[in-house]
Amino acid sequence: MSRMLMGTSQVAEPFWKGTEEKILRVQFCKDCGKAHHYPRNFCPHCHGENLEWKDASGEGTIYAITVCHKPGLPTMAASVPYAVALVDLAEGPRMMTNIVGLEDVHTAKVGDKVKVAWEDAGSGKNLPVFEIA
Amino acid sequence: MTYKPSDFRGKVAIVGAIDAVSPTGVLGISERDLEVQMVKGALDNAGLKVSDVDGLFGTGMMMPTMELAEHMGITPRYTDSTMTGGSSFEVHVQHAALAIAAGMCEVAVVYFASTPRARGKGLGDMSAMMGMMDPKNPMPMVEWEVPYGNLMPSGAYSLAASRHMALYGTTSEQLAQIAVSTRDWASKNPNARHQDPITVQDVLDSPMVATPLRRLDCCLVTDGAGAVVLTSAERAKDLKQKPVYVLGAGTAHDHSMMISEMPDICTTPGVISGREAFSMAGVTPNDVDVVETYDSFTITVALALEDLGFCEKGEAGAFVADGRLGPGGALPTNTNGGGLSYTHPGMYGMFLLVEAARQVSGQAADRQVDDVNIAVAHGCGGVLSCTSTLILGTEDAL
Numbered sequence: 001m002s003r004m005l006m007g008t009s010q011v012a013e014p015f016w017k018g019t020e021e022k023i024l025r026v027q028f029c030k031d032c033g034k035a036h037h038y039p040r041n042f043c044p045h046c047h048g049e050n051l052e053w054k055d056a057s058g059e060g061t062i063y064a065i066t067v068c069h070k071p072g073l074p075t076m077a078a079s080v081p082y083a084v085a086l087v088d089l090a091e092g093p094r095m096m097t098n099i100v101g102l103e104d105v106h107t108a109k110v111g112d113k114v115k116v117a118w119e120d121a122g123s124g125k126n127l128p129v130f131e132i133a
Numbered sequence: 134m135t136y137k138p139s140d141f142r143g144k145v146a147i148v149g150a151i152d153a154v155s156p157t158g159v160l161g162i163s164e165r166d167l168e169v170q171m172v173k174g175a176l177d178n179a180g181l182k183v184s185d186v187d188g189l190f191g192t193g194m195m196m197p198t199m200e201l202a203e204h205m206g207i208t209p210r211y212t213d214s215t216m217t218g219g220s221s222f223e224v225h226v227q228h229a230a231l232a233i234a235a236g237m238c239e240v241a242v243v244y245f246a247s248t249p250r251a252r253g254k255g256l257g258d259m260s261a262m263m264g265m266m267d268p269k270n271p272m273p274m275v276e277w278e279v280p281y282g283n284l285m286p287s288g289a290y291s292l293a294a295s296r297h298m299a300l301y302g303t304t305s306e307q308l309a310q311i312a313v314s315t316r317d318w319a320s321k322n323p324n325a326r327h328q329d330p331i332t333v334q335d336v337l338d339s340p341m342v343a344t345p346l347r348r349l350d351c352c353l354v355t356d357g358a359g360a361v362v363l364t365s366a367e368r369a370k371d372l373k374q375k376p377v378y379v380l381g382a383g384t385a386h387d388h389s390m391m392i393s394e395m396p397d398i399c400t401t402p403g404v405i406s407g408r409e410a411f412s413m414a415g416v417t418p419n420d421v422d423v424v425e426t427y428d429s430f431t432i433t434v435a436l437a438l439e440d441l442g443f444c445e446k447g448e449a450g451a452f453v454a455d456g457r458l459g460p461g462g463a464l465p466t467n468t469n470g471g472g473l474s475y476t477h478p479g480m481y482g483m484f485l486l487v488e489a490a491r492q493v494s495g496q497a498a499d500r501q502v503d504d505v506n507i508a509v510a511h512g513c514g515g516v517l518s519c520t521s522t523l524i525l526g527t528e529d530a531l
Contacts, residue, residue, distance in 0.1 A: 007271030110299035
């Protein structure tokens with residue numbers, strides 16, 4: 001699939017740096033111990049500001065899933081139908097992603113265990129996607 | 134002295150309502166001219182004049198109420214352009230009711246006009262936001278959702294529908310019945326974009342957009358405009374229409390445009406806005422005669438019915454399956470034909486508000502429900518993000 005990032009934020013630099021090595025990182029709060037995604041300089045759980053990055057296991061569970069029959073991005077027009085999912089990472093945070101590597105795109109379902117995979121997003125970075133574990 | 138919401142129950146009324154919608158979906162009039170027509174039309178409906186207006190509530194680019202007030206020669210002493218997407222107009226009514234009750238204005242107009250058909254593009258074009266951003270600090274949605282190509286907005290609602298189906302066994306047939314019942318109402322509305330009745334099979338046969346939602350599960354893209362006028366309960370008594378009292382109001386949001394940030398994708402902040410509105414009004418869902426609720430997609434209606442307490446969480450599929458939302462049903466819902474069949478100019482909240490006011494004041498023509506005493510107007514903006522619930526009633530409901 002053709003991948004394109006439309007901007008990466010300063011606060012997420014450790015995340016995108018990690019993708020160069022195909023390492024998935026999430027932000028943890030040192031005060032409450034909980035992880036969150038997307039990255040920000042503020043813990044949305046306890047409202048603390050004492051944050052750190054940790055490598056994630058790359059394991060998760062499909063929370064919700066749809067198959068787009070029309071592209072949400074012009075660059076993905078050739079890829080329809082494709083699966084877009086919300087995945088709950090083992091560490092807690094939920095992220096939007098694609099489920100890839102499916103013979104039949106409609107077979108992935110809510111509750112399926114998934115693991116991170118990577119697609120080239122240009123400039124040495126990779127986009128985290130997921131495949132069935 | 135501290136007030137509580139119920140102190141403001143019934144202190145303010147909607148006294149005028151109008152909308153402009155064409156069965157072609159196209160109005161062929163500029164948004165500014167439509168806004169002027171709607172403000173004037175709603176005031177005419179109420180028996181008031183432009184010179185009576187001292188509170189202005191609207192949405193749009195930059196400083197929208199200032200632009201329209203300048204254009205029309207209005208000098209508001211209360212102004213509000215709160216933007217919560219499709220629920221903005223219910224929020225405006227909540228704010229206007231408080232402002233009027235506090236004496237900060239006396240005649241408030243809430244207005245809206247949008248002509249997406251004239252602009253010649255749909256609502257899902259994410260590229261528009263790209264030009265407005267700092268590449269070092271992109272909007273979170275651009276960085277964390279857009280690269281995955283989720284079709285917006287339908288893909289966000291499809292994610293919710295997928296989980297509702299997985300958790301509760303909700304079926305495509307059940308969701309389709311919402312579109313069928315809504316179309317049955319639209320068949321009674323000569324201004325509706327689509328008036329021909331449809332069947333559950335028609336919905337199932339329509340093209341898949343984002344699984345599990347099909348084209349007929351999705352709202353329209355049409356031009357549309359509308360306005361309502363509010364004033365104090367005292368002044369409302371002397372005007373042209375039967376006053377539509379604001380009995381309760383509540384608003385809540387728990388995320389913005391990223392569906393991945395929604396805490397529980399099957400539970401909207403309607404749980405909170407509904408609880409607040411019903412509590413202020415001192416009524417329960419059992420007391421409601423007609424429901425006008427945001428129907429961007431069929432799943433939006435299902436979640437709202439659960440979150441407002443018309444049925445239990447997870448039971449909306451079975452609840453709607455007997456056609457109870459349609460004409461002659463036990464819970465008349467979206468009686469103008471809704472965003473699914475009547476009109477949906479990007480933000481639908483104005484039209485459900487106008488229809489609720491018409492049903493309560495007896496101006497709903499061929500689709501008038503008998504003996505309406507209490508109506509719910511429930512807006513939902515963003516992607517299931519910000520809900521605003523109004524409980525409206527007749528003098529008998531006071």
